[in-house]
Amino acid sequence: MLQRITSFLLLFSFIVSCAVNPVTGKRELSLISEEREIAMGKEYDPQISQMYGVYDDEKLLKYVDDLGQRMAKISHRSHLKYEIKVMDSPVINAFAVPGGYVYFTRGILAYLNSEAELAGVMGHEIGHITAKHSVSQQSKAQLAQIGLGLGSVLVEGFDQYAGLAQQATGLLFLKFGRDDETQSDKLGVEYSTKIGYDSHYMANFFNVLDKMHSSSGNSLPNFLSTHPNPADRVVKVNKQTDKWQKKLPGKSFVVNRDKYLNQINGIVFGPDPRQGFVENNNFYHPGLKFQFPTPEGWNVNNLPSQVQMVAADEQGVMVFKLEPTDNQKQAATTFITNAKLTVESQKSVKVHGENAEEVIGTVQTQNGVLKLMVYFIKKGKNVYSFLGYSSTQGFVTYQPAFKATMTGFKTLTDRNKINRQPDRIRIKKVTRGSSLKDALKKLGVKDEDLEQHALLNGAMALSDNVKANMLLKIIEKGK
Secondary structure, X not given: OHHHHHHXXXXXXXXXXXXXXXXXXXXXXXXXOHHHHHHHHHHXXXXXXXXXXXXOOHHHHHHHHHHHHHHHHOOOOOOOOOEEEEEOOOOOOEEEEOOOEEEEEHHHHHHOOOHHHHHHHHHHHHHHHHOOHHHHHHHHHHHHHHHHXXXXXXXXXXHHHHOOOOHHHHHHOOOOOHHHHHHHHHHHHHHHHHOOEOOHHHHHHHHHHHHHHHHHOOOOOHHHHOOXXXXXXXXXXXXXXXXXXXXXXXXXXXXXXXXHHHHHOOOEEOOOHHHOEEOOOEEEEOOOOEEEEOOOOOEEEEOOOOEEEEOOOOOEEEEEEEOOOOOHHHHHHHHHHHOOOEEXXXXXXXXXXXXXEXXXXXXXXXXXXXXXXXXXXXXXXXXXXXXXXXXOOOHHHHHHHHHHHHHOOEEOOOHHHHOOOOEEEEEEEOOOXXXXXXXXXXXXXXXXXXXXXXXHOOOOOOOOEEOOOOEEEEEEOOO
């Protein structure tokens, strides 16, 4: 603890430096050196890869990386070593972390419709790195921590087990200001234009996201949630594109729609049931062959590293994950020690014939005292854990849901669930000119799915004309 306090006190004597921003040429506050920035990226990257998983398609990964590396070479920070990955997540998102790390989800790749759109989004994310937006946010966060004083570092031990407060996860959703987003849009136009893409199509993708939001009535996709107004954004991107294309007379600018579509042919669309899925308030994992009930009305977030369940009022939480041991008693002991748990009860139990440890106790956190119920269940060579927690006052309300889920864990035997396959994007060719609606119906799309397919194909109107030999995305349902 003394070492931690000393480290924080050293921050007060830290000389606040002003570094030159490589994009603007202006001096700005920076508490983080470039060496530290690169080290941060190396630290976050394995956490991100573990939590969200890298998509298993070497050809697609290379295709996306090659485009990004071409762009990195003409960026304002071409000396950095850029790593560009495709994450195995259906969420529509792209993001960057300090030091040259850029991530696209397969979800956003499914909704892009050309290399030009991919290049625009790539340039936007590389722009966050070259303009040091995330470094600036981190510097401001450090100053805020200093302002809070030592009290914010006096509690340790529980966050890493809670599952919802991981450092890398927070960074993924680090919100940039509107000025930063506007600057990254400009850089996206500049970089994609310089490597020969028509960045007008970057604006097309913003229209897709806007229509997606308007049609669903839900919150904005992550990529759009902190960005400028889409309509205003489209106008600005088109103006910036015209400006940059005039700076490069005689240069041709490509779209490469068909090339891109052929690259994503077969990409998994939506949640991949092979990694676990929820159906009728039950979570099923076909690969590991287990299932457990999920409380009705709770939000379930399935990640490669854990399953998170959050009550509708967000006052009760459960986290399910695989433990790094093959002994349930040892897993319980390690948890109690590392989380500094005050144990109220601990006992050995059976869960559908499997050996398990049940632990109930309290833990002191930065936000007060939490009460926990934890189950460590031995199944085969693995030990799985359920961690349920709430405030001490709310525990009596959530304990029945915690217990029902944890004691409902059992072996999955239903072959229909075990053999479930994901939906995929298939690229089909239109045989003759017609309206989009007629073309989709001829390709087997049901009436109730027409609007979704129109959105998927660049937010076209169903009445729009499509020409013979045009490629369209079709969702092939899993079996």
